[in-house]
Amino acid sequence: DEAKLITLIGARVSHILSKVRFDIQPIGIDSHMNALKQMLERGNKGVCMIGICGRGGIGKTTLAMALYNELSPTFEGSCFLSNMRENEKKEGLPSLQAKFMEEVLRGKMPIGNVREGVSLMKQRLGSKKVLLILDDVEHTRQLEAFTPNRREKEEWFGAGSKMIVTTRNKDVLIQHGLQEKEIYFPKGFDGQQSLQLFFRHAFVSDHLLAELDDLPQEIVEVAAGLPLALIVFGSHFSFLKKKQEWEETLETFKSEQHKDVYEQLRISYEGLNDREKYVFLDIACFFVGESKEYPFYMWEACGWRPRLALEVLQHRSLIKIDENDRFEMHDQIRDMGRMVVKEGSQFDDPLTYSRPWSKDQVLEVLKNPE
Ligand SMILES: Nc1ncnc2c1ncn2[C@@H]1O[C@H](COP(=O)(O)OP(=O)(O)OP(=O)(O)O)[C@@H](O)[C@H]1O
Numbered sequence: 001d002e003a004k005l006i007t008l009i010g011a012r013v014s015h016i017l018s019k020v021r022f023d024i025q026p027i028g029i030d031s032h033m034n035a036l037k038q039m040l041e042r043g044n045k046g047v048c049m050i051g052i053c054g055r056g057g058i059g060k061t062t063l064a065m066a067l068y069n070e071l072s073p074t075f076e077g078s079c080f081l082s083n084m085r086e087n088e089k090k091e092g093l094p095s096l097q098a099k100f101m102e103e104v105l106r107g108k109m110p111i112g113n114v115r116e117g118v119s120l121m122k123q124r125l126g127s128k129k130v131l132l133i134l135d136d137v138e139h140t141r142q143l144e145a146f147t148p149n150r151r152e153k154e155e156w157f158g159a160g161s162k163m164i165v166t167t168r169n170k171d172v173l174i175q176h177g178l179q180e181k182e183i184y185f186p187k188g189f190d191g192q193q194s195l196q197l198f199f200r201h202a203f204v205s206d207h208l209l210a211e212l213d214d215l216p217q218e219i220v221e222v223a224a225g226l227p228l229a230l231i232v233f234g235s236h237f238s239f240l241k242k243k244q245e246w247e248e249t250l251e252t253f254k255s256e257q258h259k260d261v262y263e264q265l266r267i268s269y270e271g272l273n274d275r276e277k278y279v280f281l282d283i284a285c286f287f288v289g290e291s292k293e294y295p296f297y298m299w300e301a302c303g304w305r306p307r308l309a310l311e312v313l314q315h316r317s318l319i320k321i322d323e324n325d326r327f328e329m330h331d332q333i334r335d336m337g338r339m340v341v342k343e344g345s346q347f348d349d350p351l352t353y354s355r356p357w358s359k360d361q362v363l364e365v366l367k368n369p370e
């Protein structure tokens with residue numbers, strides 16, 4: 001029954017491929033990809049490790065995904081650990097180590113603590129050629145759970161293995177022994193790329209476009225080449241159908257031009273009505289990564305018409321809902337929402353927050369008898 005077997009294998013392979021690949025349509029990444037692939041070639045002998053470093057929203061995760069899509073088929077095992085910063089808090093490092101081992105070795109691999117994880121990795125992966133992406137790393141301990149300090153010249157994975165780390169903080173990489181030349185700093189978009197991404201989300205009719213003159217150029221300048229801002233701006237302008245509205249909104253944007261990205265993203269939040277704002281803040285504080293089912297009932301019970309609100313939030317690129325009906329929100333946007341909550345209360349006092357989102361804050365509130 002060879003034919004049957006082949007069909008089975010084929011199905012299994014395509015299942016695996018469909019699971020691991022990212023569906024992205026990045027703009028202008030060829031030069032980044034070439035530079036990164038060259039860096040990955042250099043350390044060909046042992047395990048090669050490189051970093052991608054830059055501010056939030058610049059496109060580090062997107063680049064790592066593109067690399068993963070392209071490179072993973074050539075490795076014996078591969079794994080993309082996304083959002084290390086959040087997932088360490090949610091799941092703990094041993095569970096992330098287990099996830100990595102399970103993806104590479106295809107079997108259950110319970111791990112009790114980080115040290116146990118490390119010794120398992122050394123035992124089982126020492127001769128495997130693996131690709132590991134650690135996305136959004138914040139602390140060196142998150143690196144230490146997967147690879148020895150580079151200065152120690154020790155190796156846990158087989159020859160030809162590659163590791164790619166994205167982080168906002170270069171020091172984390174340097175502390176872990178990476179050299180400056182092993183770190184890539186993607187630049188923001190140029191004017192042309194910025195317009196392309198902006199229009200992908202702004203959906204401007206030809207008729208309106210003819211009237212707008214240089215307005216789009218001026219708008220994308222405010223975003224200063226930051227893809228995340230371009231997406232949010234584009235989605236914001238997709239709601240505006242008259243030239244005059246574009247002009248007025250551009251003025252608001254310009255007044256925030258020299259402030260940080262939170263203030264820029266916040267313009268889009270300010271354009272929401274009250275119900276939409278409530279739903280947005282609830283998601284930012286409580287429901288990122290959670291199913292929409294329960295909050296949906298809750299909002300409905302409050303009379304906030306969540307279906308409509310969620311549609312608007314998606315249109316504005318403030319949230320996404322994934323194929324399992326779970327909420328996704330970019331971390332910069334989530335942090336903007338949490339900033340709004342903090343500002344609506346006494347800044348450092350969780351007792352006054354309308355939505356205490358962390359365990360520490362909730363404990364603080366519960367401890368206080370009033
Ligand atoms: N080359 C690109 N083409 C199209 N969209 C892009 C590109 N790069 C980034 N984006 C979009 O911009 C947003 C921010 O990108 P990304 O999440 O990769 O940033 P990041 O640097 O990882 O941010 P953070 O530090 O907050 O994790 C995403 O919505 C992403 O889809």
Ligand SMILES: [Mg+2]
Nearest residue numbers: 060061062136
């Ligand atoms: Mg990221």
